[in-house]
Amino acid sequence: MTSDDPGLDLPDGMARTGMTFEELWLRQLALGGPAGRLEVEAYVLGVLAPDAYQHDLLAQALNEWSLERGGDHPVGYWGSTPAG
Amino acid sequence: MASKVGSMIDQHWASVLAAAASPPVSDPGDLLRTAVRLGLDIAPGTSGCSVTELTGSGYRTTVSANELAVALDQRQYDAGTGPCLSAASGGAVERLDDMVREARFPEFRTAAAEAGVRSSLSVGLTGLDRPAALNLYAGTPGAYAAGRTLAVADLLARCVTALLPGGRPPPDSAGLAAERARGDRISRALRLLMATRRLDRAAAFAELTRQSQRQGRSVAELAEDLLLRAGRQNAP
Numbered sequence: 001m002t003s004d005d006p007g008l009d010l011p012d013g014m015a016r017t018g019m020t021f022e023e024l025w026l027r028q029l030a031l032g033g034p035a036g037r038l039e040v041e042a043y044v045l046g047v048l049a050p051d052a053y054q055h056d057l058l059a060q061a062l063n064e065w066s067l068e069r070g071g072d073h074p075v076g077y078w079g080s081t082p083a084g
Numbered sequence: 085m086a087s088k089v090g091s092m093i094d095q096h097w098a099s100v101l102a103a104a105a106s107p108p109v110s111d112p113g114d115l116l117r118t119a120v121r122l123g124l125d126i127a128p129g130t131s132g133c134s135v136t137e138l139t140g141s142g143y144r145t146t147v148s149a150n151e152l153a154v155a156l157d158q159r160q161y162d163a164g165t166g167p168c169l170s171a172a173s174g175g176a177v178e179r180l181d182d183m184v185r186e187a188r189f190p191e192f193r194t195a196a197a198e199a200g201v202r203s204s205l206s207v208g209l210t211g212l213d214r215p216a217a218l219n220l221y222a223g224t225p226g227a228y229a230a231g232r233t234l235a236v237a238d239l240l241a242r243c244v245t246a247l248l249p250g251g252r253p254p255p256d257s258a259g260l261a262a263e264r265a266r267g268d269r270i271s272r273a274l275r276l277l278m279a280t281r282r283l284d285r286a287a288a289f290a291e292l293t294r295q296s297q298r299q300g301r302s303v304a305e306l307a308e309d310l311l312l313r314a315g316r317q318n319a320p
Contacts, residue, residue, distance in 0.1 A: 011232070029260070031303055032267035032274065036105040041239050045232060047097045053286035060293050064302050073297050077290065 007076025010044045010055070013062040016074055027061035052078040096122055104246035112247040119244050120149040120218075126240065127233045129224035131201065132156060135209075135244060136168045137216040143169060147244075152199055156221055159195035166192040171206035172217035177234075178206045182225040196221070203227045205234075207241040213250050266304060273307030276314055 008016060014024065025040040035043065035054060042048040043058060050058065055078045063073040100119050103109050116135070123133030132153030137146045145157040160166025166189050167178035180186045181203050183193045196204065201221045205228035209216040218241040220228060228234060245251050277288040292303045299306070 026260075026263050029263040030266040030270075032271040036101070038101050038105055038239065038243065041235075042097060042101055045236050045239060047093075047236055047239070048101070049094055051286070053289055056286070056289055056293055060289075060296065060303055063293075063296070067296075067300065067302065072300075077293055078286070 013075035132221035163191035175208035
């Protein structure tokens with residue numbers, strides 16, 4: 001993700017990283033996130049609209065997964081993606 | 085107007101998800117009716133949504149969004165075969181993308197054609213002490229073929245499972261305590277950042293994500309740095 005590139009949205013970030021919902025939920029918990037497991041799925045699937053903080057928690061969880069595997073920060077943060 | 089409708093759907097999903105996360109619900113009737121109405125919005129063309137359960141008197145539709153679903157379910161109970169029975173008894177997913185081309189369940193397909201239904205999806209509800217399924221019916225072919233649609237239907241099915249009598253919440257993961265402990269450290273660092281920089285929680289977390297991007301480090305590492313610096317400053 002660069003200043004010219006808004007980055008991936010959450011569903012595309014999930015597809016890119018190959019993370020499961022379980023893994024994403026645990027990661028957002030480890031980042032201090034409040035969402036339950038079903039709620040995390042609902043945010044990614046678009047049936048619930050996350051606020052800025054919740055969106056960035058999920059984006060960071062996906063980005064750190066990527067970072068640990070030699071990637072960068074492929075998922076956009078709040079305000080940089082069409083959803084945000 | 086569209087955003088008001090979207091907001092209402094959001095609220096309904098939020099209430100169903102919150103209740104499903106911590107069953108048992110003392111009086112789940114309203115929430116189950118809300119859940120099957122949400123089913124009508126899962127895919128364009130959806131015209132019926134219901135829950136099939138095996139009861140002491142055989143299979144019954146225990147919750148429904150409308151009469152169309154009740155009637156189509158009943159035709160399957162009468163015939164003793166159909167996708168909702170197959171999904172319920174096998175705990176599986178039964179998807180019929182086009183009633184015209186489909187060869188299975190001829191009695192059901194006849195009833196569906198009479199009702200103007202071209203595709204259906206039944207998701208078996210596992211984790212109950214009895215066979216059950218969430219059923220969706222649509223007037224368009226292939227209504228439930230998309231991956232996202234299937235994922236949302238599966239999410240709704242798990243919510244319904246948790247809300248039904250005897251339903252259980254999703255099992256906790258073994259790593260939960262450790263993850264929460266790590267989250268508490270980050271929350272402490274966030275509160276520090278909020279106080280010292282006069283930021284709200286979203287802005288404080290956004291600041292950490294910007295540092296993460298610049299430095300290629302995790303938020304947990306950055307949070308530990310913040311807590312360490314604060315500890316040094318407060319040391320006598």
